[in-house]
Amino acid sequence: xxxxxxxxxxxxxxxxxxxxxxxxxxxxxxxxxxxxxxxxxxxxxxxxxxxxxxxxxxxxxxxxxxxxxxxxxxxxxxxxxxxxxxxxxxxxxxxxxxxxxxxxxxxxxxxxxxxxxxxxxxxxxxxxxxxxxxxxxxxxxxxxxxxxxxxxxxxxxxxxxxxxxxxxxxxxxxxxxxxxxxxxxxxxxxxxxxxxxxxxxxxxxxxxxxxxxxxxxxxxxxxxxxxxxxxxxxxxxxxxxxxxxxxxxxxxxxxxxxxxxxxxxxxxxxxxxxxxxxxxxxxxxxxxxxxxxxxxxxxxxxxxxxxxxxxxxxxxxxxxxxxxxxxxxxxxxxxxxxxxxxxxxxxxxxxxxxxxxxxxxxxxxxxxxxxxxxxxxxxxxxxxxxxxxxxxxxxxxxxxxxxxxxxxxxxxxxxxxxxxxxxxxxxxxxxxxxxxxxxxxxxxxxxxxxxxxxxxxxxxxxxxxxxxxxxxxxxxxxxxxxxxxxxxxxxxxxxxxxxxxxxxxxxxxxxxxxxxxxxxxxxxxxxxxxxxxxxxxxxxxxxxxxxxxxxxxxxxxxxxxxxxxxxxxxxxxxxxxxxxxxxxxxxxxxxxxxxxxxxxxxxxxxxxxxxxxxxxxxxxxxxxxxxxxxxxxxxxxxxxxxxxxxxxxxxxxxxxxxxxxxxxxxxxxxxxxx
Amino acid sequence: xxxxxxxxxxxxxxxxxxxxxxxxxxxxxxxxxxxxxxxxxxxxxxxxxxxxxxxxxxxxxxxxxxxxxxxxxxxxxxxxxxxxxxxxxxxxxxxxxxxxxxxxxxxxxxxxxxxxxxxxxxxxxxxxxxxxxxxxxxxxxxxxxxxxxxxxxxxxxxx
Numbered sequence: 140x141x142x143x144x145x146x147x148x149x150x151x152x153x154x155x156x157x158x159x160x161x162x163x164x165x166x167x168x169x170x171x172x173x174x175x176x177x178x179x180x181x182x183x184x185x186x187x188x189x190x191x192x193x194x195x196x197x198x199x200x201x202x203x204x205x206x207x208x209x210x211x212x213x214x215x216x217x218x219x220x221x222x223x224x225x226x227x228x229x230x231x232x233x234x235x236x237x238x239x240x241x242x243x244x245x246x247x248x249x250x251x252x253x254x255x256x257x258x259x260x261x262x263x264x265x266x267x268x269x270x271x272x273x274x275x276x277x278x279x280x281x282x283x284x285x286x287x288x289x290x291x292x293x294x295x296x297x298x299x300x301x302x303x304x305x306x307x308x309x310x311x312x313x314x315x316x317x318x319x320x321x322x323x324x325x326x327x328x329x330x331x332x333x334x335x336x337x338x339x340x341x342x343x344x345x346x347x348x349x350x351x352x353x354x355x356x357x358x359x360x361x362x363x364x365x366x367x368x369x370x371x372x373x374x375x376x377x378x379x380x381x382x383x384x385x386x387x388x389x390x391x392x393x394x395x396x397x398x399x400x401x402x403x404x405x406x407x408x409x410x411x412x413x414x415x416x417x418x419x420x421x422x423x424x425x426x427x428x429x430x431x432x433x434x435x436x437x438x439x440x441x442x443x444x445x446x447x448x449x450x451x452x453x454x455x456x457x458x459x460x461x462x463x464x465x466x467x468x469x470x471x472x473x474x475x476x477x478x479x480x481x482x483x484x485x486x487x488x489x490x491x492x493x494x495x496x497x498x499x500x501x502x503x504x505x506x507x508x509x510x511x512x513x514x515x516x517x518x519x520x521x522x523x524x525x526x527x528x529x530x531x532x533x534x535x536x537x538x539x540x541x542x543x544x545x546x547x548x549x550x551x552x553x554x555x556x557x558x559x560x561x562x563x564x565x566x567x568x569x570x571x572x573x574x575x576x577x578x579x580x581x582x583x584x585x586x587x588x589x590x591x592x593x594x595x596x597x598x599x600x601x602x603x604x605x606x607x608x609x610x611x612x613x614x615x616x617x618x619x620x621x622x623x624x625x626x627x628x629x630x631x632x633x634x635x636x637x638x639x640x641x642x643x644x645x646x647x648x649x650x651x652x653x654x655x656x657x658x659x660x661x662x663x664x665x666x667x668x669x670x671x672x673x674x675x676x677x678x679x680x681x682x683x684x685x686x687x688x689x690x691x692x693x694x695x696x697x698x699x700x701x702x703x704x705x706x707x708x709x710x711x712x713x714x715x716x717x718x719x720x721x722x723x724x725x726x727x728x729x730x731x732x733x734x735x736x737x738x739x740x741x742x743x744x745x746x747x748x749x750x751x752x753x754x755x756x757x758x759x760x761x762x763x764x765x766x767x768x769x770x771x772x773x774x775x776x777x778x779x780x781x782x783x784x785x786x787x788x789x790x791x792x793x794x795x796x797x798x799x800x801x802x803x804x805x806x807x808x809x810x811x812x813x
Numbered sequence: 814x815x816x817x818x819x820x821x822x823x824x825x826x827x828x829x830x831x832x833x834x835x836x837x838x839x840x841x842x843x844x845x846x847x848x849x850x851x852x853x854x855x856x857x858x859x860x861x862x863x864x865x866x867x868x869x870x871x872x873x874x875x876x877x878x879x880x881x882x883x884x885x886x887x888x889x890x891x892x893x894x895x896x897x898x899x900x901x902x903x904x905x906x907x908x909x910x911x912x913x914x915x916x917x918x919x920x921x922x923x924x925x926x927x928x929x930x931x932x933x934x935x936x937x938x939x940x941x942x943x944x945x946x947x948x949x950x951x952x953x954x955x956x957x958x959x960x961x962x963x964x965x966x967x968x969x970x971x972x
Binding site for chain 1: 818819822823826829830833856857859860861862863864874878879880882886887888889890891892893894895896897898899906909918920922924925926929934936937938939941943945947965967968969970971972
């Protein structure tokens with residue numbers, strides 16, 4: 140059986156890092172984070188959902204399910220050298236010595252460094268009045284090219300400088316530049332561009348909103364007055380109970396008429412964006428704003444296209460219902476700005492628009508909005524069809540977690556807490572002269588809908604994306620070997636905060652599998668030693684320059700026995716960072732326990748899981764997991780029981796009951812005391 | 814004679830690059846060749862948590878059950894796990910004296926996206942994939958022989 144044993148016992152540990160009981164996973168294979176104190180209460184909703192345990196709170200499991208009897212790839216077995224104990228104490232120390240619950244902003248030095256390197260946003264205005272405004276893109280490219288030309292001519296020496304990032308907000312281009320260029324950027328203020336003086340000022344979202352509101356001002360009075368009037372209008376049009384924002388029939392709104400909004404084409408085109416700005420200001424956080432509205436209406440507005448109202452998609456990105464009826468939208472092009480917006484849209488009313496008579500209308504809308512179910516009050520997709528779209532050709536299963544005496548689990552729990560709070564101690568305890576760390580950034584990874592990605596400035600010079608880093612010297616300098624080099628790079632990386640595994644297990648996907656053939660740090664075993672391969676996916680918050688950013692990560696670690704008996708060392712640590720991608724992708728597709736002989740999953744998109752797995756292997760996996768859950772036996776014994784009964788679950792269960800009644804099952808047939 | 818860091822880095826990163834640049838095109842459009850990337854008894858091979866027995870089983874799935882798919886690698890990195898990986902050949906464990914710089918096991922972490930189906934507008938799903946490559950234990954000198962093979966693979970959709 141397992142060759143790597145942890146030293147159990149010692150009740151003095153604190154903080155719930157060391158588990159006092161067996162590893163427990165729920166049906167989804169998520170680690171049961173509640174193993175210590177409240178065991179046996181049976182109160183976990185996930186556990187009760189899982190059912191087949193007959194009311195047992197969770198499925199104890201030390202080995203996970205084995206793949207068709209291939210569970211023998213355990214470290215230390217199969218002639219891979221002498222078994223060696225791995226001990227959790229090292230990790231334990233890493234954690235227990237972390238006294239402070241440091242906040243992510245505590246590391247001031249890091250913060251200062253961070254602020255120094257973060258791109259700085261500037262508001263560039265005035266270009267809309269120039270002749271480039273008639274360019275296809277409204278002149279954005281031209282004004283950015285101008286800024287870069289000016290920057291380069293003002294800096295003169297050194298490499299060519301660039302605007303690192305930009306976006307358009309109303310009449311403003313927000314241009315980001317390297318912090319070293321701040322002063323140069325300010326010198327461009329009032330430069331003449333395409334016959335017009337443009338303004339270049341430090342970006343301030345509030346000023347910007349004020350300017351947009353001021354642009355709508357029609358008569359005497361302050362911006363504050365305009366804002367107050369708009370707030371009143373929004374108040375009349377927002378129904379918090381039904382989460383409806385009703386922007387229909389705007390032209391006949393007496394309040395808007397009284398403001399003189401429709402007297403000039405300029406105010407007519409600008410009031411809606413301004414209104415949305417005022418709407419934004421009404422919320423403290425973006426998530427509060429997003430949650431406030433589920434339905435929006437722009438009905439009866441004589442819209443020829445959505446240009447004027449396009450910022451609705453920013454103000455209420457997550458709406459499920461949208462009423463655009465009785466406008467003058469002629470074709471897909473008139474809606475093009477919303478092609479990739481409203482990703483949660485389920486209901487769309489376009490009746491009374493010429494576009495509806497277009498033969499491609501329905502198909503286009505179905506294609507644009509993957510969750511759309513009702514179009515013009517006709518069902519165009521069932522909820523099942525919507526759900527089926529999310530299925531993948533390879534069904535998503537719960538994590539494959541084949542631990543050794545909870546070493547992997549204990550390590551993972553301790554590791555991320557340590558990485559967040561006290562990186563030095565983690566390095567002292569589990570990194571040695573041969574440990575290797577490297578980082579790679581996927582700057583173009585798919586991301587969660589409606590999420591924004593922070594700049595990668597902090598990381599890009601350390602990123603060892605071999606697709607881009609081709610020179611041997613760079614490949615060498617971006618790989619960090621040995622505790623001291625790793626310490627140096629870790630201390631230069633932004634402070635992080637990972638979600639609490641106990642509170643948010645769903646935000647993590649953690650898999651653990653044995654890996655043989657690791658170098659033996661003692662040099663005794665020429666055939667190497669066994670360890671664990673941990674693959675972890677999740678997200679983290681990092682603090683850069685006082686701002687908190689969310690990013691997703693993938694981290695693969697190889698851990699093995701250390702040089703000192705009982706110690707654990709990190710052999711490899713590979714860290715990939717990418718834009719926030721959420722955690723929906725790894726929610727298992729079938730969370731219910733499948734029937735004994737699982738019927739092929741139906742659905743137009745996904746293939747049957749058992750078929751995908753090439754025969755009955757998946758089915759066997761499920762049977763093993765089921766019997767293990769029901770009987771409390773280890774997967775190995777469950778597999779034996781099943782295979783000796785021709786994989787008939789009922790026969791295997793009867794067999795189990797018989798043997799159990801006759802007391803013929805050894806204690807180690809069970810995962811834990813039941 | 815242990816190799817220097819520069820040689821080790823060169824060999825490992827070139828092996829990883831060669832692997833990534835041929836394996837993903839193979840699963841996109843040359844699925845009949847998939848089995849040839851795998852060691853004889855890989856463990857574990859996981860796709861979204863589903864264990865698959867070996868290279869032949871992976872190929873079977875991709876050839877017969879997977880729709881068309883476009884895998885696009887956006888970022889990858891590698892590290893050496895063991896510079897002197899204990900390869901078991903048909904003649905038993907390879908003696909240290911016969912080992913060269915290429916007897917290393919390599920860990921690869923890939924990040925990219927996959928688009929399933931023929932529709933170029935289908936959503937891009939982010940994936941993360943980890944490989945352990947080990948030296949090819951067979952001593953045949955056939956053309957196109959791969960120097961490293963997949964000993965372990967873990968694919969996960971992550972977005």
